[in-house]
Amino acid sequence: MVDIDLRLYVITDERLTLENGLVEKVRQAIEGGATAIQYRAKNKSSKQIYREATALKKLCREYGVPLIINDRVDIVAGIDADGVHVGQDDLPVEVVRRIIGNSKIVGLSTKTLEQVVEANTLPVDYIGFGSVFPTTTKKDATLSGIEMLKEAVKLSIQPVVAIGGINADNIEKVLQTGCKNIAVVSAVFSANNPLKAAQILKQKLLKGRRWRA
Amino acid sequence: MVDIDLRLYVITDERLTLENGLVEKVRQAIEGGATAIQYRAKNKSSKQIYREATALKKLCREYGVPLIINDRVDIVAGIDADGVHVGQDDLPVEVVRRIIGNSKIVGLSTKTLEQVVEANTLPVDYIGFGSVFPTTTKKDATLSGIEMLKEAVKLSIQPVVAIGGINADNIEKVLQTGCKNIAVVSAVFSANNPLKAAQILKQKLLKGRRWRA
Numbered sequence: 001m002v003d004i005d006l007r008l009y010v011i012t013d014e015r016l017t018l019e020n021g022l023v024e025k026v027r028q029a030i031e032g033g034a035t036a037i038q039y040r041a042k043n044k045s046s047k048q049i050y051r052e053a054t055a056l057k058k059l060c061r062e063y064g065v066p067l068i069i070n071d072r073v074d075i076v077a078g079i080d081a082d083g084v085h086v087g088q089d090d091l092p093v094e095v096v097r098r099i100i101g102n103s104k105i106v107g108l109s110t111k112t113l114e115q116v117v118e119a120n121t122l123p124v125d126y127i128g129f130g131s132v133f134p135t136t137t138k139k140d141a142t143l144s145g146i147e148m149l150k151e152a153v154k155l156s157i158q159p160v161v162a163i164g165g166i167n168a169d170n171i172e173k174v175l176q177t178g179c180k181n182i183a184v185v186s187a188v189f190s191a192n193n194p195l196k197a198a199q200i201l202k203q204k205l206l207k208g209r210r211w212r213a
Numbered sequence: 214m215v216d217i218d219l220r221l222y223v224i225t226d227e228r229l230t231l232e233n234g235l236v237e238k239v240r241q242a243i244e245g246g247a248t249a250i251q252y253r254a255k256n257k258s259s260k261q262i263y264r265e266a267t268a269l270k271k272l273c274r275e276y277g278v279p280l281i282i283n284d285r286v287d288i289v290a291g292i293d294a295d296g297v298h299v300g301q302d303d304l305p306v307e308v309v310r311r312i313i314g315n316s317k318i319v320g321l322s323t324k325t326l327e328q329v330v331e332a333n334t335l336p337v338d339y340i341g342f343g344s345v346f347p348t349t350t351k352k353d354a355t356l357s358g359i360e361m362l363k364e365a366v367k368l369s370i371q372p373v374v375a376i377g378g379i380n381a382d383n384i385e386k387v388l389q390t391g392c393k394n395i396a397v398v399s400a401v402f403s404a405n406n407p408l409k410a411a412q413i414l415k416q417k418l419l420k421g422r423r424w425r426a
Contacts, residue, residue, distance in 0.1 A: 045302035046284055071259055074286035077312045078304060089258035091291060099290045 004066055004082075004105055005035040006126055006161050006181040007205050008198065011070075012039050012056075013137070013189040017048070023055050029188050030063045032198025038085055038183070040070035053079050068107060073099050083107065085128070088115065097123045107161070111142040116152045116160075127156055128183060131164025132174060137185045138164075150177040168200045175205070217279055217295075217318055218248040219339055219374050219394040220418050221411065224283075225252050225269075226350070226402040230261070236268050242401050243276045245411025251298055251396070253283035266292050281320060286312050296320065298341070301328065310336045320374070324355040329365045329373075340369055341396060344377025345387060350398045351377075363390040381413045388418070 010029045016022040026037060039056050041049050053069060057079045060067040066082040069075045071090045076083065083105025086096055096106055109128040110116045119127045129152045131141040141164055144152075153160050162174045163183040174182055184201065191197035223242045229235040239250060252269050254262050266282060270292045273280040279295040282288045284303045289296065296318025299309055309319055322341045323329045332340045342365045344354040354377055357365075366373050375387045376396040387395055397414065404410035 046299075046304050047302045050304050050308065072287060073290070074304065074312060077286070077290075078308045086259075089260045091259050091263050091287065095263065095291045099287060 004125065006159055007035045008033055008202050009036045009038065009161050009181060009183040010034040010188050010198065011183055011185045012037070012041075013185050014041055014043060016189065018052055018055060022052060023059055025189060025194050026056060027059055028193075028195035029198045030059070030065050032188070032195040033202030034065065034188075034198055036066050036068060038068045038070055042071070049075055050078060053081065057081060066105065068105060076100060076104060083125070085109070093122045093124055110152070111144060113148065113151055113155060116155045120155070120157045124158060126159040126161055126181075128161045128163045130162055132162050133165030133170060135165040146173055146177060149174065149179055153178045168197070168204065171201060171204045217338065219372055220248045221246055221415050222249045222251065222374050222394060222396040223247040223401050223411065224396055224398045225250070225254075226398050227254055227256060229402065231265055231268055235265060236272055238402060238407050239269060240272055241406075241408035242411045243272070243278050245401075245408040246415030247278065247401075247411055249279050249281060251281045251283055255284070262288055263291060266294065270294060279318065281318060289313060289317065296338070298322070306335045306337055323365070324357060326361065326364055326368060329368045333368070333370045337371060339372040339374055341374045341376045343375055345375050346378030346383060348378040359386055359390060362387065362392055366391045381410070381417065384414060384417045
C-alpha cells in the first residue's frame, strides 16, 4: 500500500481552467493545507486535460503534495501522476491496477456499504464514501448521511475519505464518526479566499485529531 | 511502422451499445469487408467504454481485423487493442507513443495541409484527412473537399484515410484523388443492411484499385 496523507483531499472544480486561475487556486489550496490534490475533468478534451494535469503536476511536485487524476489512467501514465481515482462507472480497479502497476495510488468511490465491503477485496489504497451531505458539485449524487459513514469507517480495511457537501460548518460531524479524511470541492474553490477556506478546514481536522488522541 | 490494411476503415456509431446491437452490426461490417474497425465513444462512461471495447476486441480477434480505439489510450492498454486514433484535441501523439510503445498503431486526424505536413514529422502510422464531404456524424467538422484531399495524399509520407460523408455514391471521387483508404460511420451503420452497405463500398474500393493498376 502506498503511504499518503489524505486528511484534506482537495478536488479541482471543472469550471477552473489554465486561463481562469486553476493553478493559482490549487496553489492556494495547498498553501492553506491541502494534503492531496485530485484533478477531475469529465467534459474537457483530452488535450486540455493533458495540459492542465501537466501544469498541476509541476505545482504539486513543487510542494511535495500527491496529485491524483480522476478516471483517466492514460493521463496518469502520460504525466506520471501519483495515482488515479475511479468511480463505480469508470474502469474496473483490477484493470486500472494492471495498466498502472503497483507503485501508483488507486482510489475508489463507494456509495453503499456493499461497495465498501467489496472494496475490501480490491487492489485499492483508499476509498471515497458519500455523499455525506447534499452537494451541488455532482448531480444525482447518492446521499449516504453521517450514520452510514460511521458504518463505512468501521467496515473498511482501507482509509476512508468522506465526500459530499462537507464544509467548515459540518466537518466536526464527519470527524465524530471516526473518519479522519475529508474531500472537498466547493468548500475551497467556491470560497472567495481558497487559502483561508482550506486553512479553516485544516485547523478543524487537526483539532479533530486531538479529540481522539 | 505497423502494417495495417486501412482500405475500408469502419468507425462505430456512438448510438450503438451492447444492448442495441453494437457487436452484431460491427460483425456485419466485417463480414461485408471492413479491413479495420475503430471504436469511438465520446459520451459514454469509462466502464461502458471498457465493456464495449472488450466485446469488440473479442469479435475483431475472431476475424483477424485490427481494432483501433478512439482517443482513450487507457482503454487500448486495458484491453490490449491494436492501436489508438487521436484527434488534434486529444493527447499529443508523442505522449500517446510514450504510453503505448512502438508495437501499437497510432493514427492522427488532420483537417488542414499544415497538419498533414506536421504529421510527417510525428510518430504516427497513418493519418485521417477530412471532412472530405459534409457529414452528419461530427458537428462542426471542417470541410476540406476533394481537391485538398488530393494535395494531402501527395504531401503525406503516411497512408491517408479519407473521412467525412463518404458513401457508395461519392467514393469514386475519393479514389480518383489517389487516396486508397476510406473511413465511414453512417454509410455502414445508418444502412438498413450494414453487411450489404460494406460490401458495396468494398467492391468499389477493389474496382478503384484496378483502375490504377
